[in-house]
Amino acid sequence: MNEWTNTGREPDPLPSFLPGPTAPGLGEPQAEVEETLKRIQSHKGVIGTMVVNAEGIPIRTTLDNSTTVQYAGLLHHLTMKAKSTVRDIDPQNDLTFLRIRSKKHEIMVAPDKEYLLIVIQNPCE
């Protein structure tokens, strides 16, 4: 496993386009997407990862179809609601991350203008 140290600040964002020695430009983003998702999935306790578009339609998932659809639909609504709440309180503010802690797992939602990244983790041993 890679070593993670807490430097107290967010690491620099990775360059969006990695120049590879072999592959042409077309295959790269796809491999990168896969690699990122695999990395997230391999964390300890992660149950599932999914990428959902702005309308709540899943694009990529590691869980089965019915669960994915259910999560996508429900969390999409919740994220919209949370976003509008934050915006209503302060119009210059915006939602960056949403974490829902329940008895059994923790659901993490990273929203964006067009997509949504949902990760479900079981924090206890």
Next chain:
Amino acid sequence: SEDMEPVNMESMGHPEIYPLVLTTKTQEIFNCRIDEDVTDEQPYKLINKEDIFEDLRNRAAVSDFHPVKKIVQEYPGNELLLVYDKDFKYGLNFYLIGTEEGKENYLNPPEVPEEQEEYKEHIPEDVYIYKPPVSKPWVSLGSEKEIEEESVTESTKQITYMISRKRSEFGAPIKFSDQNASSVKDAYIECTAYPDKNFTLKQLEKDVGMQVIPQIKDISTQTKWTYPKNATTQYYPREFSEEEKETLKQSKPLVDFLNNASISVEIALQQNEIMNTFIDDWKYLAEEEGTFGDKTDTYLKEYQSFTDLHSPTEKMITCVSWHPTIYGLIAVSVAVRLSFEDRVHFSGKLLLQPSLILFWSFSDPIHPQLMLESPDDIFCFKFCPSDPNIIAGGCINGQIVMWDITAHADRIENIKAGGSRSKRATLKPMFLLEPESNKEAMYIRHCAVSSIENGHKKVITDIHWLSDTFEINRMGSVFENRSGICCQLVTCSADCTICFWDIRPQKPLTPQTTEKKKEESIEIPFDVPSTFLHLDLSWKPLTKVRLSKGETSLDHCPTKISLNEDHLLCKTQDKMLAQSKTEKAEEMNPYHNLESGMANLLKPIDDFCTKFFVGTEEGEVIYTDWKMEKDPETGRLMSKKPVSHHTIHDGTVHTIQRSPFYNDIILTVGGWNVAIWKEGVMTGPLLHSCCAPKRYTSGHWSLTRPGVFYIGREDGYIDIWDLLEKTHEPAQSQNICITMITYIKPWIFSSKQQFIATADYYGTLHILEIPWTLSRPSTNEMASVNHYFEREVKHLEYVEQRKKIREQEKKEMELEMAKKKVKTYQKSKEQMQAELKMDYESYLELEKTVLINLGLIKVTEKGSYMEVM
């Protein structure tokens, strides 16, 4: 001038008086000349109406009666009263009285007002002189007309009828019969309705209120609602197809988004991995909150004990079972306490006494509630898990006996109500109790017994109901059980076989069997239910598994078996299943309709573990398979060889039991020790206790604590083992009775009440209450015990490995030893001889010195003396 209103003297209080002026001419006409016709004595004159009219006609407006023309016209009577007004009281010389009443009043003035004036002068102290009423002629005022109108008179004459009949016809019995009204002519009279024009009114006028209001518009629609019905919507979520997903994956925005989002996500994931911030440390620090009862109280308390006082011979209890659903009901099977020789000797006497299973209830310690009869002593029995009214028992002669107590179910369910009433009664001496308690225990005959020729040949040592989730066929293959009830049994017996039985009727293979049945038909008493009639005396096992020891003719003699099945013993887990099943069973008891489930084509279950544990009489624990396989040589069905086989115990294994918490942990008790096994670990038991001072005769896991089990000893003690406390000896030991304990069975009634039933050799059943500490598991007890077992498994593996290593080492050592021996053997012969000679010479010298020291040889030379020194 004709419209002139006549003037009357209303203002003066006399509205009937109409003053008139009469000229002399008029006076002459009417003969009312002043001082001639009308005088002071008679100032009035009655004038005919006709005369007035004539005068009016003659003289018209000139007539003096013109002003009062109207009055005269309206005057009811014929004669009017004209009065000469001498004093001009009313202004004119005459006046006319316009009413009859006034006329009367004038003619007959009431004396009262005049007299009143006279009497006022009198002093009122005068006594009122009573004047009796004087009868006057009746004056009609028109009232008789009213009475006539109101009175009821007969309009028509009344008709009288007289009807007579012969007296003998009165009171005769009446016979009614039916008759169709339309068939007989004139049998009925009908009054048909018809519209009568007299009674139809046409409304010609209508009274309606109107009001001006602002303009309104009234609109209504009608919906057609025929009947309410459910409406459902079916939808499916929108999804992307595979190609769309691929294209999206490659789009740049997605990549950017993921790169940005994954950063924060990974931070969050890491945070969770580092520490769980939501743990309440205090909560996990504390032990159980609020213990019920004393914590130091760890002893089993005696609650009740039951003995059958009515049996003539001495009996022992062979098997105990709590009723699965009814509180406080426990069943015991009793057998005669004789050895085999004594049984044969006394067989005549024993035949007369019935062998029983007794049902005891907490409310009545003297009388058993039910007694189930069986042909011979029962050594093991079980309630059917899907229907507690069906009981299967194994007999000493190898038969299986079935009872169906559905008819008596109400009786035993309502025992508690009756019992509590009798408890409130005052204590009465023993001899009075018997006739008072009107409940006599019912003897219930068995429903069916298995076939004597085809079943077991020796005593049945263990019987189990197979779980209702699967069933097996003749080959031993496992199929899905669609009927939802337990319909198969497995028994093991001392004749070295294990048989599987099916309680459903088997289709007869040959027509011969029906003929045989007719011959063997025995009259069955009427009060025995016919649930298992198809099985009686002709019941054959489905399959037989023979536990052979290989080539020798001796076989293993199984005493107990333990199948890999769902926890049928653990009551709490089964509640949900039981509830769903009781709903089904209420429609129709499936045991009364067993044939319905036979026709279904069943689905085979593939990866079902058909292996089970068997304990034998010699103290071996065998793990074998019940599936039959075909012998390649003979083509017959043969039972498989056992998978593993260990001899651990020094005596008969009398308990093999799976833990209620772990499906693969088995407890075996036999001889003088206890062993715990894990299914799948073939090398040996996880725990193997050392020999105890007294023999262990029964054992059972605790139902609530994963690491606790109870062992009964032959001296009447119960040893309570707690694996978390000590594993080399029991944690506690308690004396229950004076004789050997034959059976232990704990049971849970509620979270606060747990009982353990202990049966002893003298036939007494003791019910003990388990204290709080023994029934309540501590937090993480299950995890700790699990750890312990895992450790033991690892230990066993380690031991195995060490064994191997040791063997290797041993081999190496032997090799070295062998090498060394080969090396030393290379000495030559000459060397050996030289060595021998040297040895001999040194021996001679030694001999010499010894003799000199002893003084037996004289020292010849001085020099040699010095040498010696």
